Amino acid sequence: MAETLIHPSAIIECGAEIGQGVRIGPFCLIGSDVRLGDGAELKSHVVVTGDTSVGSETVIYPFASIGHDPQDLKFNGEHTRLEIGSRNRIREYVTMQPGTDGGGGVTRIGDDGLFMANSHVAHDCRIGNNVILVNSVAVAGHCIVEDEVIVGGLSGIHQFVRLGRGSMIGALSMVTADVLPYGLVQGPRAHLDGLNLVGLKRRGASRSEIAELRATLAKLHDGSFRDTARDLGGRQNSTMVTEMLDFILGPSDRSFLKPL
Template identity: 70%
Template sequence: MADLIHPSAVVDPAARIGQGVEIGPFCVVGPEVSLADGVALKSHVVVTGNTSIDEETIVFPFASIGEVPQDLKFKGERTRLEIGKRNRIREHVTMNPGTEGGGGVTVIGDDGLFMAGSHVAHDCHIGDRVILVNHASVAGHCVLGDDVIVGGLSGVHQWVRIGRGAMIGAVTMVTADVIPFGLVQGPRGHLDGLNLVGLKRRGATRADISALREMLSTLSQGSFRETARARADQDMGAMEREVLDFILGPSDRSFLTPARPA
């Protein structure tokens, strides 16, 4: 183990270090940190707080993982950050633990790519295979489903939910919930149809896409929630049902909708 920890790294003796963990030059690992087998901290990485990082995740230089939340209400309560397997956390990424008022835990799924300068705030729940492009920021209490992509320099407002397979374009502010498989773009983000590329990559059939397009057209004619309630008892495919269940889910936020014609 000593051969894999650089002499300049500062690793608290109480930290739990798995097999084959690499800790590079000038890293700092706190006493409540757990690094599972095969985790690699490249160099100049800080991992602190009650933080666990699961197998084979790689953290690149100057990332700060597990530092106290950027929330003025945080008073030092014991909360945690859980990071899944095989994530790639690039340079200057910041990830914060939860707060008492938000459930006490921030969760990062498996196989994500968090590109340089991106940020995950307190109490977020991030799914599997999520990509945050350079300098994308996700504010507190957000929920991102599996396979979500957030474009570079984009921001996600606190408490927002983004459904599975949605894509957020670059330089976009997301202020309301985004339905599964939605495509969002524009400085003040609006729903711009479906993430067709993502749907095709994940094996959606032409019939699936046609049904989702028809559903989106219907939803856009009125209130998303009222329209979803009216269709809740109808027969539909699994992807349509996922969209309806998301709309009727546990949130009182509004939804991003298509831009109105000028």
């Protein structure tokens, strides 16, 4: 394990837990309830505060603000948490905020994510593994972003929206409803534009799996997503199709994005 290195200008409040091999650069501020996992690195001018845990080997770049109070007028100073997983790359000016009492009290970030400059993760969100938020993406409160989702630059995700596993959101999109797993979404008022074929191929999906997903999507277009999913449930050979149908039938406060 590498040596722990803390720049003399950094401020580490009493009570903070610093793992082995951590690197903390100039002018960083680490709050008293912060836990930095082994091998984490804060480049410089980073603020991590509140009840916040940062996983091992996560790297945070200058001027990121991690763990400050949520931007929610209902928040009244209650004790809530922010949990960030391992091996994330959190770039310049990123903001991530803890939960609220109304949303379960915790915001969770998975592993191996890339959060590009100026992106924002609001209170009570659940962000999965291998997620990419491109520059200036804003994810509003109570959202669920499943594994391997990519959100294009300057996009906004409405409160309580779910983005299904492997979905792709095009740049400059405003997403106001749930996105199916492996779906491709784009447009200023975003709509479903088929499957994320590039993402599926990168995952190694076979032609037959992609064909089954396409056939399922075509059937969903014929009526209510939930009613059709109930009719199709239990008769699927593809795990990806089963995952899509389970997502549709899962708990949600929103409707679903559909084709134009």
